[in-house]
Amino acid sequence: MARIILLNKPYGVLSQFTSEAGHTTLADFVKVSHVYAAGRLDADSEGLLLLTDDGGLQNRLADPRHKQPKTYLVQVEGTPEDAALAQLRRGVELDGRMTRPCDARQIEEPAWLWPRNPPVRFRKTIPTAWLEIVLTEGRNRQVRRMTASVGLPTLRLVRVAIGEWSLGELAPGEWKDALPAPQVSRAWRQRD
Structure with a gap:
């Protein structure tokens, strides 16, 4: 039976179990053998990461051809x-190719969000804002590159949902098992 684990990956943690000099990895938080990340989050990004022991499911969750929406x-x-948000929604050019259209909207600062360690830099004369962006593809550092291309450099990035799974109330570094595998498998078959 496949196992799926939801992890709230903290800032500064690599999305892998093998160690690299001076870096914290998933092995420092999840003491479960034979599970692997289904997709990645950069070390300087936080939030929901799915882990599974099922290679086929891992590939399906991570592969952009299956268009799992990811909410950041x-x-x-x-x-x-408004023009910058409209451009994000239409798509921007990255490496000579347009990104897929996405949902992008300005939101209030999430009151429930934990403080980041280390904190995001603060500059008195430059305002900050929060966006919610929902993608159906996953290019390298895509959200950061998209916001930068419209003149809005990313300061903090938190993934809160992947498809039907959400971060919920998991604190940074916490994890839990997701739905039992038979329900998940039926849900995937219905999507085909």
Whole structure:
């Protein structure tokens, strides 16, 4: 039976179990053997990471061809103009290719969000804002590169949902098992 684990990956942690000099990894938080990350979050990103012991499911969750929506809360430097949000929604050019259209909207700062360690830099003269961005693809550092391309550099990035799974109330470094595998398997078959 496949196992799926939801982990709230803290800032500064690599999305892998093998250690690299001076870096904290998933092995420092999840003491479960034979599970692997289904997708990645950069070390400087936080939030929901799915782990599974099922290679086929791992591939399906991570592969952008299956268009699993991924929801991010993004603190950006600057004040988003309507034109910048519209450009994000239409797609931006990264490495000579347009990104898929996405959902992008400005939101209030999430009151429930934990403080980041180390804190995001603060500059008195430059405002910050929060966006919610929902992607169905996963290019390298895509959200950061998209916001930068419209003049809104990312300061903090937190993934809060992948498809039907959400972060819920997991604190940084906490994990829990997701739905039992038979329900998950039926849900995947229905999507095909």
